[in-house]
Every structure is written in C-alpha cells, then in structure tokens.
Amino acid sequence: MKSSKIVTNIVPLWMVVMTKELTEALRDRRTLIMLGMLTLLYPALVGLLLNKMIERGTRTGKAxxxxxxxxxxxxxxxxxxxxxxxxxxxxxxxxxxxxxxxxxxxxxxxxxxxxxxxxxxxxxxxxxxxxxxxxxxxxxxxxxxxxxxxxxxxxxxxxxxxxxxxxxxxxxxxSPLRLERYDTAGGSSTRISTLLGMFFVPVFLFGLSMAIDSTAGERERRSLEVLMAQPMRARDLVIGKWLAASLLAAIGLTVELVVAHGVLSTLPLEEIGLSWRLGLPMLAVVVATALPLCLFVGAVQVAMAMNSKTFKEAQTTASIVVVLPMLPMLAVPMFEMSTQSWMYAVPVLSNQTMLQSLASNQAPGALAYLLTCIVPLLLAWAAVAFASRRMKSEQYVMGI
Structure with missing residues (x-):
C-alpha cells in the first residue's frame, strides 16, 4: 500500500490516463491515417493549388x-x-x-x-x-x-x-483625369496569411477520433466502468482524456505548419503577387499562440462526446464543432470587416487575425496575445468542469 501511494504521488493519475489514451490512439490505424492525411496531404494540396495558380499567372509571359x-x-x-x-x-x-x-x-x-x-x-x-x-x-x-x-x-x-x-x-x-493607385493594405501578405489561417481548421480533426472513442466508445464497450472503479477522481480521468486529445491536436498542428512552411518556401509565390516571409521563429510564435486553441478543442470534443448517449450521436455532435469555427473565418472576408479587438476573443478567428497582423509586419499588441491565449483556456476549463460533472453521474456511466 505504501509503495502504491508513493507512485501515485510521484506520477499524477491524470498523467497515467493521458499516457494510456495516447498509447491506444497511436496504435489505432485510423488515428494514424487521419494524422498523416491532414499533416501531409493538406499542405501538399495547397501547394499544388498555388503551383497551378503560378503556372496560369505566368503562362502569358512564357508562351x-x-x-x-x-x-x-x-x-x-x-x-x-x-x-x-x-x-x-x-x-x-x-x-x-x-x-x-x-x-x-x-x-x-x-x-x-x-x-x-x-x-x-x-x-x-x-x-x-x-x-x-x-x-x-x-x-x-x-x-x-x-x-x-x-x-x-x-x-x-x-x-x-x-x-x-x-x-x-x-x-x-x-484623359481629363490621371488616376494613380497606391495599395497600402499589404495584399500579398494578407492573402497568404488567410491561406495559412485555413490550416487551423484541421485542429478540430486531429484528436476527434480519440476524444469520441475514449468517452462514448468506452462507455458502449463497458470499459469506462472499469476505469471508474479505480481509486481516482472523475476529474483526473477527464483531465487525462482531455490532455491526450489536446496533445494529439498540438502535435498534428505543429507538423502540419512545418510541412506547409517547407512547401510554400519552395514555391515562386512572387510570380502571382504573393510572398512567404514567415521564418521559423515567427512560425514558432504562431504555434505557441495556437496551443490554447488545441486545449480548447480537446475539451469541447470530450465534453460533447460525454454528453452524447451513443457513439454515433457523439460523432454527429462533434462534427458540428468542425463546422462552427469556419463561419467567422468566412464571414470576416465576406463582409470586408477590418481588424478589431473583439476578433481576438473568437477561437480560430483570433489565430487567423493574429497571423494576418504578423504577416503584414504589424504588431498585434499585448491585448491581442492575451485574448488569443486566455479566452480558449477559460472555455476549455469550463468544458472540462462540465465533463467532470457528467463523469460523476451514474446515469452517464451506465448509459441510462
């Protein structure tokens, strides 16, 4: 008994759960295929699309x-x-x-x-x-x-x-008038940063399968009852599953952005009026400010999956989470909204807006960094608290 208490004090129980979930997820072929497709194929498709645009833009001058x-x-x-x-x-x-x-x-x-x-x-x-x-x-x-x-x-x-x-x-x-045009909007930087902003959307897919399988899936397989019978708090169990899904999303996002950086750096984007000026240090800043987003996504997915009665219902409700963040990303350019402070308080949109500012050599300011990081963390903690209450419910565990 004493030795078990010592181990528990050294290694938190939520870390044991997180390690167990990550090990099982990396053994799952579906999870690995999803990670490979989103981290490699998506940047490759964007690169092919840009390469096609470059060929079309330079076809006149060459042929x-x-x-x-x-x-x-x-x-x-x-x-x-x-x-x-x-x-x-x-x-x-x-x-x-x-x-x-x-x-x-x-x-x-x-x-x-x-x-x-x-x-x-x-x-x-x-x-x-x-x-x-x-x-x-x-x-x-x-x-x-x-x-x-x-x-x-x-x-x-x-x-x-x-x-x-x-x-x-x-x-x-x-010619009674002579019109001279001066574009000060940094159009090339804005367009390329908007393109990179779409790379934040797959964050909602990296850990989706694991978040659903470790909650609604385990409940249907009756393995969740075994975990609840262990001497641990429901919060430790939820935190372990939450951090596992968030860590998988963070790993996928980092690899995806590095691959995208390698692809876009090799393309002659100047041929179509674009430029890729984001170096690795700036890319590290983008990844660091996106880590709270990964924590928020993992918490929401775990909470929604726990609130679902069946595995299929969890898949349906979780798919809504993938669509919702795309709405503000599409609405802002559609209505030609200028950058405002409230945009940094909207998850995903905040990361895209910050990236646009960094790509156009503009300093977002301390408030922008605080909102981009703190708001997703607060929402993540609220989702974890909700999931912890659901885990304490015998009706949820028994699937009643």
Missing amino acids: GIELVVIGGAQAPNLLAQLREKSVNVSERGPMNDAEIKALLREKKVVGVLRLGAEFADYYAEVRPAPLELWFDSSAEKQDQRLELESILRGYANGIAGARLEAHGVSAAVL
Whole structure:
C-alpha cells in the first residue's frame, strides 16, 4: 500500500490516463491515417493549388497569347502592335461563324479577331471600323483575353490621339483625369496569411477520433466502468482524456505548419503577387499562440462526446464543432470587416487575425496575445468542469 501511494504521488493519475489514451490512439490505424492525411496531404494540396495558380499567372509571359486573325491584311499596323506585345498572331482566310465556334471549342487559342470586309474603307473615312473578337469564356484563358482587350484598347487610343493631333487638338483632352493607385493594405501578405489561417481548421480533426472513442466508445464497450472503479477522481480521468486529445491536436498542428512552411518556401509565390516571409521563429510564435486553441478543442470534443448517449450521436455532435469555427473565418472576408479587438476573443478567428497582423509586419499588441491565449483556456476549463460533472453521474456511466 505504501509503495502504491508513493507512485501515485510521484506520477499524477491524470498523467497515467493521458499516457494510456495516447498509447491506444497511436496504435489505432485510423488515428494514424487521419494524422498523416491532414499533416501531409493538406499542405501538399495547397501547394499544388498555388503551383497551378503560378503556372496560369505566368503562362502569358512564357508562351505568349495565341490569337487567330481573319482579314489582318487590312490592318498591318495592328498586327505589328500585337506581335510587339508577345501575341502570337496566326492569320487565316475567311471563316464563318460555325467554323470560328468549332475552332474555339478546341481551347487552343485565346480568341479569334475578325476584321470586317469594310474595315479598311471605314478606317480611311475616319469612321468606327468594325472589329470582332470571338472567345470562349469557359476556357481557362481569361487573364490572356483581358490582356488582349487591353492591347486593343491601347491601340485604339493611340489612333484617336494621332487623329486629334492631326487636327491641332492635344490628345490630353481624352484623359481629363490621371488616376494613380497606391495599395497600402499589404495584399500579398494578407492573402497568404488567410491561406495559412485555413490550416487551423484541421485542429478540430486531429484528436476527434480519440476524444469520441475514449468517452462514448468506452462507455458502449463497458470499459469506462472499469476505469471508474479505480481509486481516482472523475476529474483526473477527464483531465487525462482531455490532455491526450489536446496533445494529439498540438502535435498534428505543429507538423502540419512545418510541412506547409517547407512547401510554400519552395514555391515562386512572387510570380502571382504573393510572398512567404514567415521564418521559423515567427512560425514558432504562431504555434505557441495556437496551443490554447488545441486545449480548447480537446475539451469541447470530450465534453460533447460525454454528453452524447451513443457513439454515433457523439460523432454527429462533434462534427458540428468542425463546422462552427469556419463561419467567422468566412464571414470576416465576406463582409470586408477590418481588424478589431473583439476578433481576438473568437477561437480560430483570433489565430487567423493574429497571423494576418504578423504577416503584414504589424504588431498585434499585448491585448491581442492575451485574448488569443486566455479566452480558449477559460472555455476549455469550463468544458472540462462540465465533463467532470457528467463523469460523476451514474446515469452517464451506465448509459441510462
């Protein structure tokens, strides 16, 4: 008896429970598969998506714009202007509407530019010369088409200016205003931090399986009665299960962010106007401020699973917890809300908002750090207290 008391005093009972739950969870193939999928595949998918965006954004500069021109002999200056702007012009003979549509369905060219038969006459008479641009909006060439339209507008403005100069009128009358744009929002940093903010969502999935299996699952298997028969308090049992689920979420989040950092650091994000300036020290700050979130998630999942009558009901209610944190993350950019202090008091949204501030070289302030860390800890403690009361109930343990 004395030796058992000494061991109990040295090693807290909640730590024994936590070690037992982690050992069983790491032996579970489903838990390992979930960790592997979220920590490796999710950053890889984001990297592939960004790589696709980079390829689409740089396709114009590398390969040029493929354009078919019909009746181009009437406007040699226009063709020369297009070729100077890296447009690969292919001249063809007359084509009817059906033939043009068939050509565009192949999705090999950006569009077809058709000059009407009266183009040269109208141009010589200083009348609007007919010019048709055919394109397929379903093709993934919208950026190239917009660039082509910009080239055509620039060519038309040049002709208008030359005609005004010929009549003794300055071309400046066509441009009464000169608009200069200055973007001070740090758009690239904000966009990349918003993307990284989505990496906090899998925190709700890392320890979900273990939280449900160690509570509702053990109750259905009647193994929870055996644990309750041991000389330990219900709070120690709940704390052990809570910390095990939270530790699994923290491990998954850390590995996921490190993998994402490695993937995004190798991509030429500057090609699409983005930049990855978060170093490992800053990434460590992001992980540290997210640890209270992991504790909050583990506590809520354990509490909701304990409040469920069956294993399936626990799965259903726990899945709601995965959806709820995404609502404020989507609402803030949707309604174009500016950063406010209350955002740091909302779990998940607080981590995303802080990351946006850090990525844009802005100091969030001491209040932001306190709210980001303290609010999830308070909510976690409330959830643990609720779960402890449920564990003391014989009706819950017996499944009545």
